[in-house]
Amino acid sequence: MIFFMNVIGAPAPTRTYNIDDELIMRIGADDQEAFNTLYENINQPLYAYILSLTQDVQNAEDILQETYLKIRSAAHLYKAMGKPMAWIFTIARNLSMMQHRSAKRTAEEEIDHLEHDPRFSMQFDRDDHIFLKEILSQLNEKERSIILLHTVSGYKHREIARDLNMPLSTVLSNYSRGMNKLRMMVEYQKASSK
Amino acid sequence: MNRREIKQRINRAVRQITPNVYDDVATVPVRKMAAHDHITRQELPGERSLSVRMFGFAPAFASLAVLFIAIFAWWQFLRIDSVVAVDVNPSIELKLNRLSHVVAVQAYNPEAQSLVEAVPWRFSPVEDVIQRLLGAMKQQGYLQSENSFLMLSYQQDNQIRAEALGRRLNKAVLRLKLQNPEMVYVQRVEIKEIAGLADDYDVSRGVMQLILKAQIMNPQYSVELLSELDLQTLYWLSENKMQSAPESTAPSPTPVPVTFPTPEPTLGILSTPRSWEFLCWEEDDDEYEWDDDCWEDLWEYCGENGRLNDDCVQRIVDACWDGEELDDDCFDD
Numbered sequence: 001m002i003f004f005m006n007v008i009g010a011p012a013p014t015r016t017y018n019i020d021d022e023l024i025m026r027i028g029a030d031d032q033e034a035f036n037t038l039y040e041n042i043n044q045p046l047y048a049y050i051l052s053l054t055q056d057v058q059n060a061e062d063i064l065q066e067t068y069l070k071i072r073s074a075a076h077l078y079k080a081m082g083k084p085m086a087w088i089f090t091i092a093r094n095l096s097m098m099q100h101r102s103a104k105r106t107a108e109e110e111i112d113h114l115e116h117d118p119r120f121s122m123q124f125d126r127d128d129h130i131f132l133k134e135i136l137s138q139l140n141e142k143e144r145s146i147i148l149l150h151t152v153s154g155y156k157h158r159e160i161a162r163d164l165n166m167p168l169s170t171v172l173s174n175y176s177r178g179m180n181k182l183r184m185m186v187e188y189q190k191a192s193s194k
Numbered sequence: 195m196n197r198r199e200i201k202q203r204i205n206r207a208v209r210q211i212t213p214n215v216y217d218d219v220a221t222v223p224v225r226k227m228a229a230h231d232h233i234t235r236q237e238l239p240g241e242r243s244l245s246v247r248m249f250g251f252a253p254a255f256a257s258l259a260v261l262f263i264a265i266f267a268w269w270q271f272l273r274i275d276s277v278v279a280v281d282v283n284p285s286i287e288l289k290l291n292r293l294s295h296v297v298a299v300q301a302y303n304p305e306a307q308s309l310v311e312a313v314p315w316r317f318s319p320v321e322d323v324i325q326r327l328l329g330a331m332k333q334q335g336y337l338q339s340e341n342s343f344l345m346l347s348y349q350q351d352n353q354i355r356a357e358a359l360g361r362r363l364n365k366a367v368l369r370l371k372l373q374n375p376e377m378v379y380v381q382r383v384e385i386k387e388i389a390g391l392a393d394d395y396d397v398s399r400g401v402m403q404l405i406l407k408a409q410i411m412n413p414q415y416s417v418e419l420l421s422e423l424d425l426q427t428l429y430w431l432s433e434n435k436m437q438s439a440p441e442s443t444a445p446s447p448t449p450v451p452v453t454f455p456t457p458e459p460t461l462g463i464l465s466t467p468r469s470w471e472f473l474c475w476e477e478d479d480d481e482y483e484w485d486d487d488c489w490e491d492l493w494e495y496c497g498e499n500g501r502l503n504d505d506c507v508q509r510i511v512d513a514c515w516d517g518e519e520l521d522d523d524c525f526d527d
Contacts, residue, residue: 032220039216047212061213068219074227074234087236094233125210132207135200151201152208165237179197186195 021080024087028076035072042088045153049089052144053096055136063099067092085163138185143178146171271317272297276350276359277383278320279400280327281425282336282343284309287398288323294359296323302398309334320359321366328370337370342377343426344370347400349383356382379429395421407432413515473511473520488520 019041026034046067051060070091078087136144145164149155157175161168195203230236274289274297284306289298296315301307313326324346331337337344346363350356363380364371371378383399385406392402395417405420408431420428474488496506514524 035220039220043214043216044209044212048208051208051211057211061215064213065215065218068215069222069224070234072219073224074230076226077230077234079236081236087234090237091234098233125207128203128207128210131203132211135204148204148208151204179200182200183195183197186200190195 019084021078021082021084024071024075024078024084025080027072028078038071039068042085045149045155046088046092048148048152049145050092050096052136052148053093053141054099055133055144059099063092063095066095070095083162085159086165089163134185135182138181139178140174142166142170142174143181146175147178147182150175271295274298276348276355277389277399278324278349278359278363279345279347279383279398280324281345281347281398281400282331283425284331284336285398285401286310286327288315288320290320290359294320294362296320302396305334321362324363324366328367337377340374341426343424343429344378345400345404345425345429346378346380347383347398347403348380349388349399351386397421401425401428404428404432413511473507473515487522491520491522 019038023034023038027038043064047060047064050063050067051057054060054063067088071088074091078084081087135147139147146157146160149160149164150157155163157171158168160166161171164171227234270292272291275292276290276294278288278290280286280288283303285302286306286309287300287302288296289300291297295317296319297317299310299315301310309327309330312330313323315323315326318326328337328344336342344367346367348356348359348363350359360380360382367378367380381400381403383403385403388399388402388406392399395402395405397405401421404425405417405428408420408423408428409415409417411434412431415431420431423431473492474485492502492507492510495510496503498506510520510524514521
């Protein structure tokens with residue numbers, strides 16, 4: 001029952017489409033207001049994307065910070081091509097590939113860490129996090145990225161295709177395949193818990 | 195849980211753990227980069243189109259690679275590169291790939307067929323297969339008497355590879371050779387067109403070459419007659435060693451005609467009788483070469499209605515054949 005209420009009470013994904021080339025140029029010119037706008041709009045999808053790459057909460061946070069710093073230090077070099085999010089995702093992806101913190105924490109260690117972090121402890125739901133870890137382990141990287149961007153950030157499939165430089169058909173097929181995997185996983189868990 | 199519920203739960207779980215790093219990133223001083231590095235580098239439209247173009251070719255490249263690998267595999271492992279004939283009385287031909295592994299076997303008589311079925315040979319090195327065949331032959335009573343005779347013949351067009359194959363075969367029968375040097379004979383098949391003729395007589399290429407050699411040495415015997423002889427007698431005839439053979443093994447002379455391998459005739463005659471062609475094969479450094487001039491002279495003197503007149507040729511043989519070749523000058527006389 002509690003779980004059901006939680007599901008119904010989940011916030012709807014936010015749309016994040018206020019990012020354009022001009023905003024990045026303004027950041028390049030040290031416009032703090034522009035950076036604030038960027039942060040407000042992309043923090044959720046960017047973190048979801050990085051989490052899909054790293055599958056590790058702490059590493060994802062580190063890379064999230066590094067990505068913002070890279071944006072600030074390179075925004076003045078940005079060439080307007082109409083796809084600022086594609087550039088930001090590329091930075092995040094390159095940083096993820098660079099990171100050498102390969103030793104992943106177990107789910108238990110991670111939950112302990114999150115529960116004791118004052119930024120999360122008030123709202124943190126242990127079951128949700130276990131569920132998230134499980135689904136991250138069930139999907140491949142493409143499926144994770146697409147599903148998290150779509151479900152968490154409200155990105156349309158067409159926008160994901162553009163910003164991740166993928167054909168729309170690839171995005172759609174990976175999304176569909178990933179969701180089917182998750183549904184089967186949930187059904188299996190339900191059946192085995194009975 | 196349906197799709198919508200799964201999505202909502204993922205959404206909620208990620209939102210719970212999304213950190214707020216604003217204070218760590220918004221105001222800390224950063225050094226402006228002088229140029230893009232490999233992290234921040236933008237993919238420019240030209241570069242992208244190039245990579246997209248390259249990616250577009252990927253299936254074609256992959257298909258070519260698969261085709262290349264298939265051709266290479268066929269060329270290396272399946273294409274017949276050389277042939278080895280093992281003749282005792284059972285007569286077997288081994289077809290070898292480039293690695294000298296046996297890829298096909300042909301048995302020329304029922305005894306050979308039973309041997310082939312008893313011995314594993316597929317993709318085994320040729321020496322191993324020969325050893326196994328010899329072992330099986332001994333078990334079945336072959337190669338036991340002093341009069342037994344084993345002939346290995348190999349056909350390989352490339353000189354260097356032929357020498358290497360010859361060495362491998364000699365090594366394979368070294369023990370038998372040491373026991374009885376007269377028992378084993380290893381020869382290279384040098385007449386390229388011999389396969390068709392061997393098929394006509396249903397003998398191995400090695401035996402066919404021996405028949406041809408024997409016929410050249412003993413023109414009084416026809417190929418048909420020689421093809422009926424046992425291997426050792428053929429060997430003696432081909433080496434002109436009949437004096438060392440038991441008397442009973444000598445065939446009674448039979449007049450020609452004989453049949454010989456021939457290159458395409460150069461005189462443009464459509465129906466070419468083949469009986470007299472042996473007269474124009476010349477032996478040169480253990481190889482046989484076709485003598486066009488000899489063949490033209492024969493036709494000039496004895497050609498009649500699209501065939502050679504046997505009586506005429508016989509007269510030329512009587513007058514000009516020295517046992518090895520026709521004397522050109524004799525034609526003029």
